[in-house]
Ligand code: 13P
């Protein structure tokens with residue numbers, strides 16, 4: 001619409017004026033993803049967002065995504081100002097892993113290596129030996145298992161279970177889940193696959209094991225986009241947040257992308273294939289934060305120092 005076009009222009013000039021770089025996740029509104037691309041920022045998975053932000057020369061990073069992504073950017077670039085359209089955009093995995101309980105759990109198993117998913121608070125990261133995202137989790141755990149290490153994994157139990165099965169590592173799992181991916185249903189997927197037998201099934205590993213078992217490809221958001229672009233299939237059933245369709249369709253033009261079925265429908269389901277916290281990012285609050293600078297990520301120096309080590313280990317891990 002005309003209003004959207006106006007806001008977009010306003011944001012583009014504010015980004016320049018404030019020496020700010022826009023980094024957006026694949027699950028945000030396609031309007032924001034297009035804007036990030038147009039402005040010379042990036043649209044990426046959580047690992048690439050962290051990398052890109054830490055290497056970009058801008059003095060302000062504007063992170064469109066959820067809070068842990070903003071915190072990660074701040075931890076990796078403490079000298080930069082990190083803003084988000086709203087600091088209220090959190091994640092059910094982060095909420096489900098309070099640092100005191102988690103720390104007490106870790107204290108019971110001092111001989112275990114602590115591996116946490118990026119979808120956690122800065123304080124939880126500070127308690128960890130390793131931080132991983134879904135695109136690098138398997139490789140890091142494989143490496144630890146090769147060294148005979150026992151592992152505490154938090155917070156996503158589905159991803160943890162998948163990694164444990166794939167690597168055979170000895171892992172204790174925290175009981176957390178993503179409210180979006182947990183909604184995907186194997187039964188509905190089987191029915192859809194009967195209708196479209198030629199479709200390949202792409203699944204994010206935060207989904208339940210019964211859904212993961214049906215996948216042709218299991219991977220992070222960027223790995224799923226690559227799969228849609230490179231597999232010979234003309235049709236894909238995709239079990240992850242529907243925000244991904246914007247970049248996936250660009251990467252796989254002419255291919256047919258279908259949403260995997262979820263348990264609920266319409267207004268009765270607050271998390272059906274779209275993350276309610278990612279959805280809090282919009283053009284208006286993005287413009288407002290550039291004008292006011294009020295939604296700034298703050299992480300204490302102490303936490304930054306401690307959380308940086310396991311994060312840096314992930315970024316330095318050979319790919
Ligand atoms: P990716 O690391 O695959 O981008 O996932 C982040 C996330 O929040 C998934 O729900």
Ligand code: SF4
Nearest residue numbers: 066091092178180275
């Ligand atoms: Fe968290 Fe799930 Fe939303 Fe990703 S999609 S931010 S894991 S609640």
